Every structure is written in C-alpha cells, then in structure tokens.
Amino acid sequence: DPTRCDPGEEVIKFSHIVNTDRHPKGIAAELLRERVNAEMDGIACMEVYGSSTLYNDDQVLEAMLQGDVQLAAPSLSKFEAFTKQFRIFDLPFLFANMEAVDEFQSSDVAQAMKSGMEHRGLVGLEFWHNGMKQITANAPVLVPEDMAGLKMRVQSADVIIAQMDALGASSQPMAFPEVYGALQTGVVDGQQNTYSNIYGQKFFEVQDGVTETNHLLLDYMVVTSVDWWDSMTPEFREQFSTILAEVTEARNGEAERVNQEAKQAILDAGGIVRELTAEQRQMWVDAMQPVWKQFEAEIGAENIQAAQEINTRVTSGN
Amino acid sequence: MNLPDNRGLVLGVDQFERIAIAVLLGLMTLTTFANVVLRYIFNSTLIWGLEVTLILFAWLVLFGMSYCVKVTAHLGVDALLNVLPSRARFTLTAIAGLACLIYAALLLKGAWDYWAPYAALNRTSGRWLPTGFAETRSQAWYLTDQVPMPAVLSWLEPLINMGERYDRLPRVVGYTMLPVGVALLLFRLLQAFYELLQGVRSSFIVSHEVEAEVAEAQARLKSQET
Amino acid sequence: MGVVLLFCLVIGLLLIGVPIAISLGLSSIIFLLAFSDSSLGSIAQTFFQAMAGHYTLLAIPFFILASSFMSTGGVAQRIIRFSIALVGHLPGGLAIAGVFSCMMFAALSGSSPATVVAIGTIVIAGMRQVGYTKEFAAGVICNAGTLGILIPPSIVMVVYASATDVSVGRMFLAGVIPGLLAGTLLMVTIYFIARVRDMPKGRWQGWGEIWASGRDAVWGLFLIVIILGGIYGGIFTPTEAAAVAAVYAFVIACFVYRDMGPLAAQAGDGQDAMLRIAGGRSLSAAATPHANKSTLLQKPWALLTAFVHRDTVNTLFEAGKLTVTLMFIIANALILKQVLTDEQVPQQIATAMLSVGFGPIMFLVIVNVMLLIGGQFMEPSGLIVIVAPLVFPIAMELGIDPIHLGIIMVVNMEIGMITPPVGLNLFVTSGVANMSVMGVVKAALPFLMVLFCFLILVTYVPWISTFLPTYFMGPEIIPQ
Numbered sequence A: 001d002p003t004r005c006d007p008g009e010e011v012i013k014f015s016h017i018v019n020t021d022r023h024p025k026g027i028a029a030e031l032l033r034e035r036v037n038a039e040m041d042g043i044a045c046m047e048v049y050g051s052s053t054l055y056n057d058d059q060v061l062e063a064m065l066q067g068d069v070q071l072a073a074p075s076l077s078k079f080e081a082f083t084k085q086f087r088i089f090d091l092p093f094l095f096a097n098m099e100a101v102d103e104f105q106s107s108d109v110a111q112a113m114k115s116g117m118e119h120r121g122l123v124g125l126e127f128w129h130n131g132m133k134q135i136t137a138n139a140p141v142l143v144p145e146d147m148a149g150l151k152m153r154v155q156s157a158d159v160i161i162a163q164m165d166a167l168g169a170s171s172q173p174m175a176f177p178e179v180y181g182a183l184q185t186g187v188v189d190g191q192q193n194t195y196s197n198i199y200g201q202k203f204f205e206v207q208d209g210v211t212e213t214n215h216l217l218l219d220y221m222v223v224t225s226v227d228w229w230d231s232m233t234p235e236f237r238e239q240f241s242t243i244l245a246e247v248t249e250a251r252n253g254e255a256e257r258v259n260q261e262a263k264q265a266i267l268d269a270g271g272i273v274r275e276l277t278a279e280q281r282q283m284w285v286d287a288m289q290p291v292w293k294q295f296e297a298e299i300g301a302e303n304i305q306a307a308q309e310i311n312t313r314v315t316s317g318n
Numbered sequence B: 001m002n003l004p005d006n007r008g009l010v011l012g013v014d015q016f017e018r019i020a021i022a023v024l025l026g027l028m029t030l031t032t033f034a035n036v037v038l039r040y041i042f043n044s045t046l047i048w049g050l051e052v053t054l055i056l057f058a059w060l061v062l063f064g065m066s067y068c069v070k071v072t073a074h075l076g077v078d079a080l081l082n083v084l085p086s087r088a089r090f091t092l093t094a095i096a097g098l099a100c101l102i103y104a105a106l107l108l109k110g111a112w113d114y115w116a117p118y119a120a121l122n123r124t125s126g127r128w129l130p131t132g133f134a135e136t137r138s139q140a141w142y143l144t145d146q147v148p149m150p151a152v153l154s155w156l157e158p159l160i161n162m163g164e165r166y167d168r169l170p171r172v173v174g175y176t177m178l179p180v181g182v183a184l185l186l187f188r189l190l191q192a193f194y195e196l197l198q199g200v201r202s203s204f205i206v207s208h209e210v211e212a213e214v215a216e217a218q219a220r221l222k223s224q225e226t
Numbered sequence C: 001m002g003v004v005l006l007f008c009l010v011i012g013l014l015l016i017g018v019p020i021a022i023s024l025g026l027s028s029i030i031f032l033l034a035f036s037d038s039s040l041g042s043i044a045q046t047f048f049q050a051m052a053g054h055y056t057l058l059a060i061p062f063f064i065l066a067s068s069f070m071s072t073g074g075v076a077q078r079i080i081r082f083s084i085a086l087v088g089h090l091p092g093g094l095a096i097a098g099v100f101s102c103m104m105f106a107a108l109s110g111s112s113p114a115t116v117v118a119i120g121t122i123v124i125a126g127m128r129q130v131g132y133t134k135e136f137a138a139g140v141i142c143n144a145g146t147l148g149i150l151i152p153p154s155i156v157m158v159v160y161a162s163a164t165d166v167s168v169g170r171m172f173l174a175g176v177i178p179g180l181l182a183g184t185l186l187m188v189t190i191y192f193i194a195r196v197r198d199m200p201k202g203r204w205q206g207w208g209e210i211w212a213s214g215r216d217a218v219w220g221l222f223l224i225v226i227i228l229g230g231i232y233g234g235i236f237t238p239t240e241a242a243a244v245a246a247v248y249a250f251v252i253a254c255f256v257y258r259d260m261g262p263l264a265a266q267a268g269d270g271q272d273a274m275l276r277i278a279g280g281r282s283l284s285a286a287a288t289p290h291a292n293k294s295t296l297l298q299k300p301w302a303l304l305t306a307f308v309h310r311d312t313v314n315t316l317f318e319a320g321k322l323t324v325t326l327m328f329i330i331a332n333a334l335i336l337k338q339v340l341t342d343e344q345v346p347q348q349i350a351t352a353m354l355s356v357g358f359g360p361i362m363f364l365v366i367v368n369v370m371l372l373i374g375g376q377f378m379e380p381s382g383l384i385v386i387v388a389p390l391v392f393p394i395a396m397e398l399g400i401d402p403i404h405l406g407i408i409m410v411v412n413m414e415i416g417m418i419t420p421p422v423g424l425n426l427f428v429t430s431g432v433a434n435m436s437v438m439g440v441v442k443a444a445l446p447f448l449m450v451l452f453c454f455l456i457l458v459t460y461v462p463w464i465s466t467f468l469p470t471y472f473m474g475p476e477i478i479p480q
Ligand code: NA
Pocket: C105, C106, C107, C108, C109, C110, C111, C147, C148, C149, C150, C151, C152, C153, C154
C-alpha cells in the first residue's frame, strides 16, 4: 500500500522546516515522498515532517547522527560545522548566476565536498536550489555605502557576518519567526533573502524596498547518515538515488522561475525592486570581495579558483 | 541522610544550590540586557550572547529540577489523594515515587546517549535499559555557532579532540549539564523516596506554585490581626 | 488508539500524585519506546532543546523575574493606593479598586497566580476590614487575577507563540482589548452587585491624592511603556523587552522605591511600612515612609552591593525556581508533542474533523470544551504546548485567524485557573484569603459566569482580538 508504512518497509523520515506546498524545498520533498512511496512500495516508505514539527535545521543533523531521522535538507551554511570547505557557498558574488551554481555543484570539487563529511557521519546526496539572495532594508539601498550603520538580520555564519562587517553594517542574529515583527518595528533595519522567501514571508511589506544584488546563494543539501546509508542494499541505494536525482533535476529547473514569479508578485503588490547598474554592481563586488581572502585558507584557493573558472565559462556563453 | 553531624554540609549544599539558581538567572538577564545596550550605544552586538543565554537557560532548568524535587516544588494534582484514607494515600504516593524513579532512570540513559558522542565516549546499547556500550563515532568536533573558546578549557583539546585546536566552544560543554542534571534528579528522587518510606515526606508534589509566598502572606496577615 | 491509552496513562499518573511534568514525560517515553523507533537519546535531545533551542520561550524567565522584583519591590502597594484614589469612592469601591489594581499589575506581570499574590494579599485583608465578606473579596480577586495572562505581557501567550510560530508582539497586542473588556465587565458587575446589596464605599479623597498616589506609582507603571512601547516602538524584541523589564524592575525596587536591597529600611521597619498600607485604617492615606530608608548619597556603594544583596539573590532564586517548575512541565509537554508528531495525530484529527464537515463555529466549540476539560488537570502553559499543535493546523484549514485562536485559548486557560480540581488561582486565593479551596470555588462562581460569557463573546467576535494587531501590524500572515 503506497499510502502508508507497511510492516517490512524501510521507514525514511525526512524532516525540514518549511511548508510543504509553497516553499521550493517543501514542494521537492513532497514530490520525492510521492515517488518513493509509489515506486519503492514494499521496500521503503517515506514520511515528511515539515514546518519544524520534528526538528529545526540545527537539531536535525544531531538527530540524524543519532539515527532518529534519515533525510534532511538544511541550508549549506549548516555544513560548515562538518567541513569548513562549505564556507565557499557563503562567499559573496562567487557565482555569476544559477547556471554557474549548477555547473559548480556538478563539478568534481563539489562532489568531493559531498563525500568530504563521511568521516563525520554524513553523506551528501544532492544540492537543492532556492536561489540568489537579495538585500532588503527600511531605507533605499543602492550602493554599499548605504549599508553603513544598518542593523541586518543575518544567518549566524562567519562568512556572512564578515560580509556585513565589510559593508559597515552590524549583524543581528534573530529567530526566524521574530524577523517580520523586528523589521516592521525597526529592531533590525534589514535582512537578506531570496525573492521566494521575501515574498513568502511578506518582508517586502515592511521594508523600503528590495535591492537586487544577487550576491549570495541560498541552497540546500539533501543528506543522510553514513550508518543508515551503508546499511541499505546497493539496489536500494541505486533506486533511491535515481529517484532523488530526477526529483532534484525537475525541481532545481523550476527554482529560478519560482523566484522570478515571487519578484513579479512583489512588484504587483506595490513593492519596490531596485536593480543595479553594472557600475553599481561592481561597487558591491569591490566592497565585499576582501572577504574571499579572509576565508581562502579554510576553503582552499583551488576550490575558489575552480568556481571562478566555471563563472568565466558560463558568462562567456560557452 | 539528614544526620545531625552533617547538618553543616546539608545547609552548605542547600545554599550552593540556591545561589547557583540565582546566578544562572542573573547571568541570563545581564547578557541579554547587555546586548540591548551594546546595540543602541555602540551599534554592535555580542554575537554569541543569544547562544550563551540559551545554554544558561537549559542549565538553569536542568540544574534546578533536582532542587525542586528536594523542596517539593513540582506541580501536581492532589485532589484524589486528599480524599483517600491515609493508608491508600501512602500506597499511591509510593507508586508515584516509583514512577518518578523509572522516569529519571530512563531519562538518564537518554541523557548519556545524547551527550556521550560529543564527549568522544560511547553510547549505551539497548532500547530501554543499558546493556553495554556500542561503538560510537565521536562528535567532539561539533562546535557551537559563535561562542568563543575560553583558554581555561583548552585541556579538552588533547582529551577529546585528538589534540586539534577548538576555535569555538565545543557543544559538549553546554550539553554536559544534561547527564549531570538528570543524575542529580535521580539522586534527589531516590532521597525523596527514602524520606517517604521513613515517614518524613508525604508527597512529591505541591498543589500550587506559590506556597512560600502564600505562607509568608498568611503570616503577615496573622501578625496584623493580633 | 494508542493515543487514547497515552492520555489515560497521563491522567492516571497525575491522579496518584506524580508531578505533572513527570506524568507527561514518563507516559511519552514509554509510548515512544514501545510504539515508535525513536531512541531515548532523541528524547533527551528534545528535553535539552526545549530550552536551548527555543528563543521565544526565553522570555518566560525574564517576565517571571520582572514580576518578582515588582512584587517584592513594593509596586503592588502603590498600584493599589492609586486605584483606591481613583475608584474607591464608588459603591463597592474597594472591590472595584481591587479589580483595577489586578488589571494594572497584570500589565506588569506575565502570570495570573503572581497577580493574585501581589494584589490579593493586600486587598483581601483590606476589604474584610472595611466590611466586605471574606467570600466576596476572595471571589473578586480570584477572578480578576486571571487577567494576568490576558493583559500583556503574558507567559501563556509566549508559549502559544512559540508552539505555533506566530509573533509574540502580535499576541500581546491582541490581548489588550479583551483584557480591558474583561476587567471592565468584572468592575461593572461588582458595581451593580454593590448597588443592590448596598456594599461599603470609600470616601472621595480628592484630586490631590490621585496626583500624589499616581506620581508614586508611575515608576512601576512605566514598565508598561517599556514593555509595549519597547516592542512596538522597534527598540527590542519581545524577549529583550522581558530582560530589560527585569533589569528596570530591579533598579526601581532597589534604588527608587527602596523597599528591598541595600537602601531599604533595616529589618522590621520595611515590614511595618507594608503592614500600615495593608491595614484597613490607613489603607487610603498611607504614604510609604521614607524615613528609615537610605539614599544613594548616603550609601553610594549600594550601586555595587545591590547586585549581591540578600534580597536580590532571594528574588533571583525565587524567580529561578518558578522558571524551573514551569519549564520542566513545558519540556516534558514537548516530549508528548514529539509523540503526537511522530504518530501524525494532528493530521489524523484534522482529517477526521474536516471529513465530518465541522465549520469554524463547531470547531471553536470543540476547542473550548477540550481546553476547559484539559484545564481541569493541567497547568496552562503545558496544556498549550500539547493542544496548540493539535488544533492549529485545523484552524488554519478553516480560515480561523491564528491570533484569534490564541486569545480564545488564553481565555480558556483563565477559566481553567479558577475551576477545580487544578486551578492555580484557586489554590493561591485559598492561601491568601485563608479559606478552603471549595469555599473559594463557590465564592468565585458568580464572577466565573462573567468570564464565561466573556469567553463566548471573544470566541464569536474575532474583531475584539484582531483589531489592534491588524491596525498596528497589518493583516496576519499565515506562518511560512
Ligand atoms: Na500580564
């Protein structure tokens, strides 16, 4: 019976923190669940726990190492605890566009990073996209100088905090449910997120506008635990990996469209989106790029090099 | 247990527990307050403030729960017990005490299993009862997000992190209060159960949360009437 | 139907005298180990992360601490004096002033029992001395004290917000109109009872006393401005507001009112001052004597010693102890929530209810009944942790405003607090008024009816709850 977990089926628990019907990650998880339950009926059965009902992003990895959950897809920053190489994904302006991200994530460098956590008990399976982050604030922001003195709600990851320092803004860590209220009342001045999150959380309503910087990537990685993965038969792993890869390809292809739709929805709702000229964009790059040097040793200069080569290839239309 | 010759020790321990509870809450408040002040006066923030406050919050509850057993401060329902004859009341309370002990024992195994990998130790095997130790992959490398590593804890590096330097406070530090607190809880429950059998204690619960203040208020009213 | 078994086990353990927290925890642990594949380690994780992983709940210890400093620091007496100056001359004046004092103290404190203790100890004694019956006095205060969790700040609202991911600030704002309304209903009821029964009224003491008492109370009442102004003025998050409130209350208690700490009058004298206010004769005219207190100029070192003074440590300890007992229940309720999530109980209930075709009204009736029954056994915060995830998804499905649902839950909790067998306010009032619990139950009954009508009103007129948050913070967004 594909609708429920029958005795003898391997139970796969997938815990994430977003809704199951609108958020790119939630939609992908649902699609994965439907396909696994239909195609692996009798072998496996997948249960999805969304909206942080089971664990938040931090606790889910602990629970996975403990064997209490089998699948999760936290944002890439969460893996910096496992290997600092993952800080590469938090470098500002590292990827020219999502095409470059795709290329990089399928490169040998990124594949090595996925398996680079195995000694700590995790296996990376696939990268899932959300998209590029934009900056929102309660005052017009066009050039890096506009950020000076702003209190920005950011994820508490070192690279991201260093970027804010480089801009002269101060970083304020804050629980996600408090962000809307804090932006509205002015406890914090701004935040950075993808269009789909800015629209989904209605942040644009309580901000002066969105500045389209595309400076940072917000992506997720589907992971499982080494112990569980190794205890499955090769056929199981093969079949599951194939389904997951197909779901990933289908949903990642949609990510850009989802964000563009969200952008349009923000504009339709009367929100302001400020696009940058080439010169303005270069000013942001110049202001933030010193951060690269700061983290180069941990990330590996050759990895950054690899990402830049991909950028050149993608932007030159090759 | 409460022999006259260790009265001083008992009082000393009690004083220590009270002060520890007060200090934990005081530190939580001051850290949070300091961050507000820093934000407005210096436009900066202690990036680790929130994380440290949350760890202290967990410590407060984990450390305090055993004290609340000792002074019978945990809330419960005594409506049924109050209408029963004393014999039945005693029997049910004894069963309640056993239930509390089972709870603490199970939670202690859980606390060890959760904490052990962070301390580079092995989890116990067995689902309900520990049946031995199971080979466990060390998680001593797992750090807090932003809490700095104090130099006084550098002895942890050779001990559990294979000599590798910690550039943040490892998670094990905050988590250690979990097995400690639950072990204290088990100890205080054992002590309370013993007191019940000795006839020194009649219950594991207080029927409301402000007994002390009410007693104080009553004393005040009484002194006023006379 | 293992879940039915689970709840039977919880109630069985409760009835034989197992602490609420351990009843919830033990039942859930047995259930998880026997019927699911969760490990004991995951239960310990849930337990630890109940504190370390819940930023929102962090407001609880701070609000408790602020309330403790306010109670020991003499704010209650000043609020009562101010209330008497304002409304003491009306028929039933002292009773009305008692309700008014509870409302004001509720705006400083996040808990109902704390409100009863702070106001009740003084007002009940005072009411008896001027000729009210003990029953009437106890009934009034027992009910008015429940406003502690409806008028912001409110610990129960913090727990609801944490369980459902709605904004704490929004919930607080939503409690303002219902809180004022409920208080007004109680005062109007007392006024008419007093007219009919010809109850004692105080004497009008003139605008001078209103001014003097108001000026004296204003330091305490300024906390309302700090908490609400701070949150809505964009200065603090609700959690920070709670911490700032605690520090402010400490400063006021130690350095302005000087009823505690190094500047307070020496042993005995301070008690005297409180008694004189509590005593009936001088209830209205009492001004706190400053004679025996020291000033900062006399003892400048008090700026440092205040932090380690015996009174400060004791207040911190008492607030800490209360936090521990409350959070111990909430942490174990979160383990029970883990069972419900694991067994997908909310989804099952949602499917069942929606397939029967319940509309919003029938649904809200069921929620009310469920909470009223649950409130008979459980401490409010723990109950919210368990019930909110059960009913929240259905409410969203039925298009009920999450803030409105939250206020309905809070009002149910208020009623649960004054109905037997478990009603925190009943126990506290019985202690404060020196009456049997059943005596208080009977005494509280007429006013309980007022709260009950109020519950119906709040349930079916969502506007009462949603107007202010919508006006100030825009329409509610469904989380995520
Ligand atoms: Na309140």
